[in-house]
Amino acid sequence: AIMTSEIRHLQEAMKRHPRNKRCKVFLKELIDKRKKYLSDLRRWDYRRFEWFLEKLNIVYKPYPEDFETPTKKGSVRRVTAKKCDEIREAKLAAYRAELEGQQKDFFREKAEKLAFIRAEEIACGLEPTITEEEIQLAQQKAAEFNDKN
Template identity: 70%
Template structure:
């Protein structure tokens, strides 16, 4: 009976321990190596560093005329106060967005009415993506805009992948004109985990320790080379003189002795 009660107490103690530790037993084993792993911060898929959007080369000013009005013959002779009514600063934001889109399209368009070529399509997508990225900075909780931005970015990446496969020179030209960086999909994507990262860091640490010891040993051997070559030249000269004194054909040439002496002199310098 007492043994049964002891077993019940031990089982309840283990259950309480598991509940405190979140369902797992911590063994308390810690590495003595000074390796610290910090989980990399999660970068949103809409971030410019991940989408490949660099600084935009298309700029606008509030005093600039809206798209279409710059070609108006009537506005050329109109007073300044009338021209100001058709500037971007006096018109809705949609006009600024439209002008930026047309400026992006002008960078790669084939003709004035080009809206459907791969280059023009990518330019229009890029202008919309950068506009939405600016909106996300001021309204980060706008989920609808964020989802649309992600879908549009994935669609542009698919278009870039197809253009890269069809015409690589045009692909590079479009990237240069639109100031983009192409990030291809990884062949194998793995989620960063603490266990695997610590194994990689430990392996690198062991390689550094091994390489450090090899460098110290190499430096030690290098310091011994001066005396080694000096002693080698003396022993070679002694062996050659003894062979000549005994009437034998010398097996060591003068060039070998001179080479050892020169090596010793070079190391002394």
């Protein structure tokens, strides 16, 4: 309560003399100290904390959980990281589009190669390791990509 009355008195003094640096620094330190005490009281006894706020007619704003002082270096790092992420995403999207464009030829070649391997295994008298279903599945996928494009 004493801190609050002193803070209010110093705020009035700051309105009259806004360039008084000592007063400004002392006011800020006093506000920070009161905020620290309020946060401790809030953690220990919330009901008393609320009563205290009501009686003193003040508003408590808790500290942000992930507070980081803004610096030029930090800002540059964040902007750089954001720009790098955008470039990376653009390159990945372009590469993905290129790969999707190649899928049509890939599945067509896959079906041909699977059919050739199966024919070679049968010609050599071996038991075929590739089934007709696998060949048909590759041909269906190639047909799907032909229909899309």
